[in-house]
Amino acid sequence: MIVAVASGKGGTGKTTVSANLARVFDAEVQLLDCDVEEPNAHLFLKGAGIEEEEICIPVPEVDEVLCDGCGECGAFCRFHAIVSFGAKPLVFPDMCHGCGGCAKVCPRKAIRETGHRIGVVGKIRADRVTLIQGRLDVGAPMAPPLIRAVKARMRKEVPAILDAPPGTSCPVIATIGGADFVLLVTEPTPFGLNDLGIAVDMVRDLRIPFGVAVNRVGAGDDRVHAYCRDQGIPILLEIPEDRAIAESYSRGELIVDSLPRYRPLFEELARGLFDGGSPSGNRAGYRPFKSCQGRFRRRENGCALELHGKTCCGLDNRCGKPPCEDKR
Numbered sequence: 001m002i003v004a005v006a007s008g009k010g011g012t013g014k015t016t017v018s019a020n021l022a023r024v025f026d027a028e029v030q031l032l033d034c035d036v037e038e039p040n041a042h043l044f045l046k047g048a049g050i051e052e053e054e055i056c057i058p059v060p061e062v063d064e065v066l067c068d069g070c071g072e073c074g075a076f077c078r079f080h081a082i083v084s085f086g087a088k089p090l091v092f093p094d095m096c097h098g099c100g101g102c103a104k105v106c107p108r109k110a111i112r113e114t115g116h117r118i119g120v121v122g123k124i125r126a127d128r129v130t131l132i133q134g135r136l137d138v139g140a141p142m143a144p145p146l147i148r149a150v151k152a153r154m155r156k157e158v159p160a161i162l163d164a165p166p167g168t169s170c171p172v173i174a175t176i177g178g179a180d181f182v183l184l185v186t187e188p189t190p191f192g193l194n195d196l197g198i199a200v201d202m203v204r205d206l207r208i209p210f211g212v213a214v215n216r217v218g219a220g221d222d223r224v225h226a227y228c229r230d231q232g233i234p235i236l237l238e239i240p241e242d243r244a245i246a247e248s249y250s251r252g253e254l255i256v257d258s259l260p261r262y263r264p265l266f267e268e269l270a271r272g273l274f275d276g277g278s279p280s281g282n283r284a285g286y287r288p289f290k291s292c293q294g295r296f297r298r299r300e301n302g303c304a305l306e307l308h309g310k311t312c313c314g315l316d317n318r319c320g321k322p323p324c325e326d327k328r
């Protein structure tokens with residue numbers, strides 16, 4: 001089971017949700033920090049470093065002796081990473097996407113590929129959490145190849161949480177592609193609502209099941225909740241606005257460690273998302289939340305997860321609270 005934690009905008013609390021979710025597992029879990037331009041999960045999961053690897057992409061190198069300056073390579077490259085003005089082409093490695101096309105079209109076989117470093121992937125072990133993080137080199141412009149390198153080190157048999165970069169551009173698509181579920185983190189503000197709408201469109205286009213986590217509940221208005229209700233999107237986690245949480249964050253501490261009263265929120269989320277990847281330790285039969293598409297109505301005093309019918313959230317009413325009312 002792979003759960004990606006994403007958001008339409010930065011600063012909503014993705015890493016807070018990802019790292020705290022990973023911490024409440026009582027079985028082995030992987031946390032992949034795919035925000036390679038600014039990885040910060042390691043600040044909260046302090047552990048022992050295991051290894052660090054350089055990541056390179058293949059870029060062209062031109063053999064001046066063989067090249068006749070025909071310009072085929074420059075005409076082919078849509079990224080303008082190789083240009084020719086009737087002489088040996090110039091290569092701009094930082095703009096190269098490593099597709100290998102220029103070498104294929106070169107009639108003189110004058111291009112060979114050489115490795116160009118874009119960053120590193122490191123592994124850190126913190127109790128049951130294996131943190132795999134990518135760190136893009138300063139000035140390296142392309143995150144997706146490094147994100148793919150991070151994901152390539154994920155072990156399929158162990159549950160994984162992917163901490164995505166903010167936004168809805170290529171690095172996010174590279175992160176959430178292949179995920180079983182996406183948790184979209186937002187905050188109850190007009191900006192939060194606007195960017196949540198963009199993120200929802202993205203995950204719907206990609207046809208990945210998703211739910212929402214609302215951070216700083218109480219700080220803004222209720223328009224995010226109304227939007228989710230209207231759209232039939234389950235709200236799976238609500239973190240209240242609490243100065244103690246902000247103070248804990250600024251000290252580099254996890255909420256579930258420093259403020260144990262909030263631990264059940266994340267345990268419930270882990271149970272819902274991973275089923276057995278939770279304190280029960282049974283990792284078989286994962287069942288992600290599924291939206292009921294508006295079929296159920298939340299009952300008063302019902303489950304805080306909003307959609308708690310047996311057929312929609314997969315928790316089988318194990319908390320004993322009133323399940324949602326079937327409107328049909």
Ligand code: SF4
Binds near residue numbers: 080
């Ligand atoms: S490998 Fe692809 S992106 Fe890089 S220079 Fe060649 S054609 Fe352009």
Ligand code: SF4
Binds near residue numbers: 066069070106109110
């Ligand atoms: S396609 Fe090959 S021969 Fe032509 S300019 Fe490029 S490197 Fe030189």
